[in-house]
Amino acid sequence: MSKSGMPKSMLGRLSTAAARLRRQPDLAFGLVLLALVLLVVLFPGLFTAHSPLAINVDKAMEAPSSAHPFGTDDVGRDVLARVVHGARITLSICASALFAAAAIGGALGLVSGFIGGRIDMLLGRLIDVLLSFPPIIFGVMVTGILGPNTINLVLALTVVYVPLFFRIARSGAMAEASLTYVEAARSIGMSEPLVLFRHVARNVVPVILVQCMVLFPLMLQIQSALGFLGLGVQPPTPDWGAILQQGKDYILLAPWMSAFPGLAILVTALALMLVGRGLQRQMDRR
């Protein structure tokens, strides 16, 4: 035990992590940005005292000032408050859809790639067809079918992402299934499900998790695009895409209504991209 009370191996690990970060300034910068975004998500009260929903028509479309740093919207709501409180809504929608898709697509892909044969061929074909639609068009269709509200948006984004995760998990499982250790596990009489879940899955799941980070920024883009088209979260709930949709009609009169939620998307996507790429690079190095 060292003085700080931490086991030495943990200290050692922390210092190697710090050394790694020093070698990857992009990843470090991304992590700082991401920490900031998480702070906004967890403690919106730290960043604004205004309510995102309080209407004040007398103060409609005021330009940014010290009282309202991001200005006010067409019904006098504080744009900063809407952007800050929107972070939690927007990002939790993206994260839920991402994890649901990773779980469903990942599990299906693992099993399909591992068993192979006719089922795999059929599923693969179907997934190819689904992937031949550009994701936004697919998302527009599914939200159009389900109707615009928050839960349906999560469902639609999940449906759009399942084929992507299916493909990643399937190719991972196919590659693993041909390795010697799988053959060895089979030769000692391990059952197929056990080989799949105890060995193959363990090697594919980290790949899927990294892909979650890599695909997150794209998810944010699609989520906000659907919101912008009016197919996502409905007003007055503050969601970044939805705020942009409301700001669109006043773009020349009150550009701040659109500028700041867009910047929020940009900064978040940037943070996620930097972290995702950094993780992938770490993974490839191993």
Add this chain to the structure above:
Amino acid sequence: MAIYLAKRLAASAVTALLASLVVFLLVRSVPGDVVGQMLGQTSDPVAAKALREFFGLDQPIWRQYFGWLARVLTADFGTSWTRGQPVLGMIGAALAVTIQLAFATLFLATLIGVPLGILAAMHEGGAIDRTVQALNLLGLAAPVFWIGLMLLVGVSSGFDWSPPLMYVPPTQSLFENLSIMALPVLSLALLQAAAYSQFVRQSIISALGQDYVRTAIAKGVSTRVIFFKHLLRNIAIPLVTFMGLILIQILGGAVIIESLFALPGLGRLLLSSIETRDYPVLQAGLLAVVVIAMLVNLAVDLSYRIIDPRVRLS
């Protein structure tokens, strides 16, 4: 070559057939139908029944599908249920706009992205490289519709100009057409140029580490010749693949950009036909998207052979 082409076309036809089924089922699962939209809340059941019979909506779904498929195979896409115009003409007119948008974007993105990527790769690790990379990241992180909105604000406050609101086809007035298309193309192109330059940079850097480049340098071949004769030819294949991917991505981005800038393209047609439950238009439009994506992929594969004679298509 002919055999390969026939095989590919046959495989594409199977995928298209599957896609048509997916499209049909997707479209039919949209809640509510065109009759409800037309008659509204105060619908009289007799009229509703007559209209459903007229549109064939009273038939079992498999019969509706095969009926539609049989007509599509004879290039009969029917008539729009809400506008009464032939669907084929509507799709054609919308496609003309979207294709112009897509190719103009591809052109501009290539023009910006490729030189930037080359420049960054040539100065790998230096200040120019880092600047280009930072710009790429910003371009990729910014939502495309937000770029469009900010460009609108920029040109209206900077040049006191805003694009015309009514679409004009290039055959009518090329100047007016270009002034309408300028901002949508620029917004899409900035995003794609970022993706492009990143890709070009990465391809060149990895090609520079290859043996043939080292051999050429050792032989004393000039940098220019190495670049144009060896490098460019070797990164051409991944580059063409990438162009295909971008073209398909632009198709998706067009949905948002067209609705922002009020361009009467395929994306807007799809959105409006979902709203009005105009099945024939929606089905044909989605099928068009899938078929275009397939054709682009086929063109990409075929171009491999032209670029690299070693590639055998089989």
